[in-house]
Ligand code: ADP
């Protein structure tokens with residue numbers, strides 16, 4: 264489809280007066296295209312069009328007041344200036360008493376001040392307001408937007424640029440979701456894309472001050488209809504990209520697999536246990552997909568320890584038996600190595616060759632591995648994302664299995680199956696251990712079918728979780744010592760310093776040294792900065808029972824499986840996400856022994872902090888925990904910043920906008936299901952996600 268080039272997609276440099284220097288500043292705000300500029304919404308608005316009598320102000324209002332200074336007090340915490348008019352008085356608070364400030368704020372001075380009102384037990388205050396001597400400045404009219412900005416980029420410049428951008432796109436043909444569809448989806452929102460934007464950037468001033476305060480708070484917290492209108496639009500665009508993608512994949516031919524697999528029967532027969540009902544059901548769902556000539560797009564969710572790896576192996580059997588290769592990808596080397604060990608253990612006795620491909624191989628090892636993959640000498644290849652670099656050529660790739668999906672970006676995932684080979688597109692099975700609430704799943708995996716392994720293998724012993732103040736760390740150390748002496752194995756998870764593997768490694772190193780000095784037991788250390796071989800060696804020793812206590816950073820979070828380990832201490836538990844803690848904790852409770860998890864926290868904890876840790880103490884259900892995490896910390900925290908950044912929403916917040924998301928799902932399905940709506944559907948997607956064209960052939 265050929266669209267006339269729309270201004271909205273042009274870089275900001277297309278606007279008059281925007282040179283490279285200004286474009287660079289804007290880029291710091293994430294603003295590259297004119298569209299980005301339009302989506303750069305005000306964080307607040309100022310009403311400088313009227314002076315409000317002090318007696319009428321209330322908490323939270325951003326207002327301009329004018330009066331006479333009646334008292335000035337300088338103290339340790341700054342400067343307090345009492346300002347009075349005929350209707351009342353308030354205190355202007357400044358946190359530093361600059362000379363220039365003291366020069367202006369003298370008793371009897373007539374001052375006009377602008378700022379946000381706070382009402383507390385200290386009375387009515389305005390903190391570090393903007394101010395001038397009354398009569399010395401022209402007051403501006405209307406509501407002024409205040410944008411998030413960076414150093415060197417003035418509010419007035421941003422205001423001017425946004426106005427230019429609005430003018431520039433005025434003649435663009437921008438499609439919006441038809442009003443009729445909005446109301447059919449139960450949303451009472453109207454207007455189109457541009458009029459909504461205008462209301463947000465250049466809102467009309469309301470005559471009534473109280474109505475105006477209400478309006479401003481709606482604009483600020485994004486509950487204003489104009490904002491909700493845009494959010495729906497954005498959510499629909501994302502849902503459309505999933506649906507287009509899905510249709511696109513479904514038009515491709517898949518490697519057909521057989522429903523009956525002798526290999527699967529052999530593998531199941533070789534296990535010392537039987538598959539759970541849930542495992543069987545999920546395997547069946549995936550196998551049904553694979554017998555079709557459409558590529559499978561399926562996500563398997565299952566709590567830690569639910570036995571996802573085995574499900575993947577069983578599903579793989581059906582591809583292998585039909586003569587196809589299987590690629591197994593994990594996000595970290597530790598996890599990939601563990602999969603390698605498992606797949607070798609399961610498949611080598613059955614005569615299936617398992618290959619290995621990771622970033623840290625020597626050139627020679629890599630060449631050999633690539634050759635084996637290309638020659639079909641290996642039927643299963645396990646590895647990290649190195650598996651999907653361009654020079655990896657499979658002889659007959661039939662199935663791609665991706666573990667711990669949430670660590671890969673959405674786009675990265677969508678690009679994966681672009682590698683169509685010999686005219687066929689591999690089936691795709693992804694697994695995630697972060698149980699994702701339904702709405703979140705919808706906004707991340709809208710193109711996939713979802714299976715849930717909702718049952719743990721029967722031999723699991725429940726884990727007792729306790730929360731203990733860090734002041735009692737010595738007692739905990741003593742208990743760990745006693746238990747290790749008695750033949751148990753334990754993990755000691757070190758505090759997360761910040762988002763830095765180097766600092767995490769350092770803190771783990773120090774903890775390790777401290778514990779070695781204090782305890783006469785065998786102690787090991789793993790952290791993210793170690794070489795893969797060294798990590799592997801330590802893990803192997805721990806697994807073999809040659810190490811009693813394993814000091815680790817959160818690298819052990821995913822996948823590690825040592826059934827004899829029954830104790831875990833997690834330091835600074837208050838800093839980790841609930842789902843992450845739940846995953847960590849899932850490393851114990853995998854054997855016969857009664858298992859314990861100790862959450863050490865740094866007092867004092869906020870009420871939410873306490874509530875959070877209690878969720879973990881009281882529940883062992885990953886879904887319940889994830890839901891709580893989502894409520895308490897938001898999606899970014901649940902999935903990691905990068906992940907939600909990758910979701911690429913300008914305005915939508917999938918937790919706050921849950922209701923809109925549901926509606927958007929329906930609208931997208933409706934748009935894509937009607938031939939005459941196709942132009943609208945593609946146009947909406949392209950407005951918001953022009954890069955989607957790279958992986959969506961409409
Ligand atoms: P996860 O879903 O967290 O990836 P794993 O696949 O690592 O879980 O499985 C955890 C452990 O449970 C492994 O040791 C695995 O062999 C074992 N396991 C898997 N399925 C069963 C089952 N049906 N019965 C008993 N143990 C099982």
Ligand code: MG
Pocket residue numbers: 571572666696821822
């Ligand atoms: Mg796993």
